[in-house]
Amino acid sequence: MSASFDATVEILKALGEPTRLRLVMLLSGHDLTVSDLTSILGQSQPRISRHLKLLVESGVVLRHQEGAWAYFRRSDDPLVATLTDALLAGVTDEDGRLAGDREKLEDVRRERAERAALYFSRNAEQWDRIRSLHVPDAEVEAALLSSLGEESVEAMLDVGTGTGRLLELLAPRSERALGIDASREMLSIARAKLDASGLSRATVRQGDAYRLPVPRGSFALVTLHQVLHYLDDPAAAVREAAGALGPGGRLAIVDFAPHRLEELRAEHAHLRLGFSEEALGAYVQAAGLCVESIRALPLQGRRADALTVLILVARRPRATPFLDPAPRPVEAA
Known part of the structure; x- marks a missing residue:
């Protein structure tokens, strides 16, 4: 160098x-x-x-x-x-x-871990309720890794990182990993978990999914894991995420298929009751990406309230020059 x-x-x-x-x-x-x-x-x-x-x-x-x-x-x-x-x-x-x-x-790290544990204990019941409605997280993560394959990742961005689980999962595959979330409480948990995991190449920042605090075209992989159903304009968030991808970069979306569980809207702040494969495909195509794969993971059994998890992977074409799908004026530092 x-x-x-x-x-x-x-x-x-x-x-x-x-x-x-x-x-x-x-x-x-x-x-x-x-x-x-x-x-x-x-x-x-x-x-x-x-x-x-x-x-x-x-x-x-x-x-x-x-x-x-x-x-x-x-x-x-x-x-x-x-x-x-x-x-x-x-x-x-x-x-x-x-x-x-x-x-x-x-x-300092121990104090962070204690605060994170307290937050988890206060919210564990509602999180466990939602987890019980779909296939286990381990199956979702395995399917996501399978969809992404063995392709190396120089830099990854996890939008709406929450507790930082995807950073833990994918940071070992990348040279640099960044998580963005609007919630300071979630960022505190993510920092504690990354400290405990020893993942020094991963870090987190506060930011808005509609206005990511990152350079355009600077990531090889961007993930939106169970984020879109909380947003009033998921298409705009997908465009913004796509804008962070360089040529050949991939976007991975994990979210629910359409369902009728109004309780998730009323009690858990879900603004959208899932997305069809066609809707997710339209979002990424409008952002200039090409769909590579879509997988559906239904919960086995006869539960009327069961949720199906969808995993979509899309790519920005390498052969075309980078076009910012959501241009905006440059702000002063």
Whole structure:
């Protein structure tokens, strides 16, 4: 990998201070807030914020906002990753300071896991009710993996990531995985699960399915797993997801076939009572994609309230130039 001399110097200058180097070590594979970092390093909030500002300005660290909170993480830029990994691999911990940082980081991760467990316990009953209406999640996941095949994925995006389950499932197949969700509670759960799984290549961000906070045409795989039935304009969400795909990229949609369970609308905020294969096919074709496969997974038995899960995979043609299906003005940074 080649890089400009000036860019390399700026990165090394940013790392050339004890606190900033410790921060980058903590942020390599974890999303952390200023509050998290002040707790771990035992330094004041203004001091930590000042160091983070310098790291962000140098491009070593990325900052993203979630409501009133800001999260920080080491940049995945190849130059930054190569230089920082090389430096961190050779650092020795003579005074145990770095070991202390790691122990306090584990405390932060444990607190996240406890908050996630509490949220799960409060909502487990309603989630279990919906799961009982369709084939087991393991079967859905196996069918999704089968539909996607063995094709390698450089970068994947999971829209409406929820608890981050698809990131856990698919991140090992990709070089970079990003989950987007509007709910801070769900993002907290997803972060706890990714921490527990050790998936440092996967991260999550707050965002809107209708206006994804990602560069256009930058992903090889985008997933919409049980998302569309919550949306008032699923066609617009599919167009936006398609806009994140590069040439040859694939979109995978998992959702319910048409049903008549009004309770899901009344009690679980489902705005759409499923989608036909024709409707999903029309959505992706209108977004400039070609349907590759559609699979139906019915629940076996005679339950009148049983749900059928549909899995659709579509691809952006490689032979045609990338066209943004939902162009929009460029916003100032």
